[in-house]
Amino acid sequence: MKMEERKREKEVLPLDAVMNILKRVPVKSLMRFKCVSKEWLNLLEANPFFTKQQLEHSTRNPALLLQRFHRQPPPLSFSVCLIGPHYNLIHQSHLSHVAFPDAKILHSCNGLLCLRNNTDLSILNPATCQIRQVPTTTVMPFHEVGFGFSLLADDYKIVRISMCDIYHNDSIVDLQTVRVDQAEVYSLTSGSWREINAAKLQPFCLVSSSVAITGTIFWLASRIFTSGSHYEFVVSFDVRRELFTLMSGPPMPSSPSHPCGNVLAVCNDELAMFHDYIVGNSNSSFDLWVLKDFNSDYDNDRCDGGGESWMKMYSVGPFYGIVYPLSLWRDEIVCLKPLPGGDTAIALFDPVSKIPKQMQPDRDEFCYEPFTYVETLVPV
Template sequence: MVEKDKKNENLAYDTTINILKRLPVKSLVRFKCVSKDWLNLSNSPYFISLHLHHSTLLLLFQRIPLSNNQSQSSSSSSCLIGQDLKVHNPEFFDFALTDKIIGSCDGLLCVKHTNNHMLSILNPATREIRQVPEILHDIKSFSYFGFGFSPIVNDYKVVRISVSDEDRILDLDNIRVSLDLDDIRVTRAEVYSLTSGSWREIDATILQTLYLMSNSVTANGVMFWQAFATDPDAEILVSFDIGREMFTLLEGPPLLPSTSVTHSHTNVLAVHNNKLAMFHCFINGGIESCSIELWVLEDERWVKQYSVGPSARMLYPICIWRDEIVFREELYMRIGEYSAVETVLSLFNPYSDELKTLPAQKDRYYYVSFNYVESIVPVANVHHEQ
């Protein structure tokens, strides 16, 4: 009889977990008050990881002003889109236009507050926030950031790579304009650990002859940036192993030689099935059509996943979401004597050739995007199991 009661008790416990792991974060936060057992369960590393792996993957956009003089908007700077392609819970992302999301990982966001040059790590779903302490060196100098998680050391980390001169650089997210390349060489790097709650300087000697030229992406415990040395066409990728805290360099995928048909190209870093990927984007003829290739790094070897196009529209890939490509299209218009740019966002399935318009605003902003999940991962201490 005792053995039967124990089996029933275990069955009830397993059923409870099976139900709770599928609930939205808002409900789980409320249910912490039900009992001490439910409170302990929701704070356990096992359940946090279980709930994370059952969370729905969402798409987060942030609107970036195209100029520093652009007037502030009364609407939120962010837009969260669900798998039904509708806007979800925008109140969770009420950031100012001066705040910039650096990275998204397991429901945590790393945000740079431009007004005071400080960093925060927050969980928007639970409304927890941690103010990152001041960096070892002056944070006002121009920097590239990365944010990610390493299952090897069970820790979330922020990386800051500094360049030598902020004043001579125009920062427009992926666009860097400088009067002299010698002014934007990497000078130092620091890493912040969520577990230790502190910064420390790390060896960046391997980067000191490089010029970084992109925001970062994180895949499988490694951060990546695009860079070049003296030849802008000789592209290099910088990788940072979050667990080992070590920088290495690798070559990007092979480029097709330029022809009379294809006169320019751009490269965009992405993540495909938790592996590093890169889009090669080619402009064909004038500015009337484009085509893209997606390359994925498989076991230290670049493999071409697919090609798309040529397309009669100028579509710029931003990221990959649920195996589909998020595109940005810039529409140029004239209003009286002035020209204006409006941004249209779309989602493209490379296997069915279906193109869908996303419900973000058509406006005069630059958009960056992130994959995002709601989670109960804490920001005060790391309680995470993979």
């Protein structure tokens, strides 16, 4: 018996091997395993090294999170579903068990979701069911919200950019006369809002929702001149230094096709942009450009206009009919396809095999918004 006991004692796995196993286990199970022992509780609740290791592992296989808009009245007007690496439906729910019943997902970053309920914001970790209400501040009728993470600062931040009508006309929305007014930042670490300098953005109007790579949040901004012509720029926000920078987009092709617009996306933690255009009567095509050598979170003294450059990755199409690119998930393009009757469907398109996969919509869904999602232990 004594021999047996000594033998068993020797067979305890070292902590690094335990971490190697646990990083592969779903977060819900890890929440349960906090009850295994004090050592495990400490590992799963307060070990930044393990939290990072788990996130790194889950980031390799991100799920596609679809926010679905239903034709039902609140609180059932939104729901979410998660699609796994093999196009399997992992999970679907209303977020109501953890968040406000009608909270809408604005952004997803490293497994944390930034939600909006009326004008209130919150940060949710759906895997651990932890939620943080962000303190309320007065907001302008027009504003854009960004959500990002800085590795160097080890902090998550929400940035809110308010816009106002330069003629102070709040009743008529005329994008020609709406300009950036002010910007404020909320940090998960500090737990408070702070106004930041947005003078650089004041001649512009933000025309897209944001996307984020590690260390930087991006928007599309438009500058309208008195002559009526307008130019599009990319606005970047350095999450750690809380500074805005302006960049130009990729060179536009001078083809006879009709350009439709630009859509920001993220490709392997780099900024990407879809440039879509109509060929012929009504067939969509699009190009994917990626911003290379953009040093966001690593270089301490980057000036405006660093060594970055746009690189064209591929062109796809023309498709039969209209298809809008929305985002990238792994190596696939997530597209929105208008259906007869005004509804839309989500389709995934692999640019290499060129085979589209259309997702079967439920009867009462009419629109979708895609996000990349990974499970994390990051506390909020």
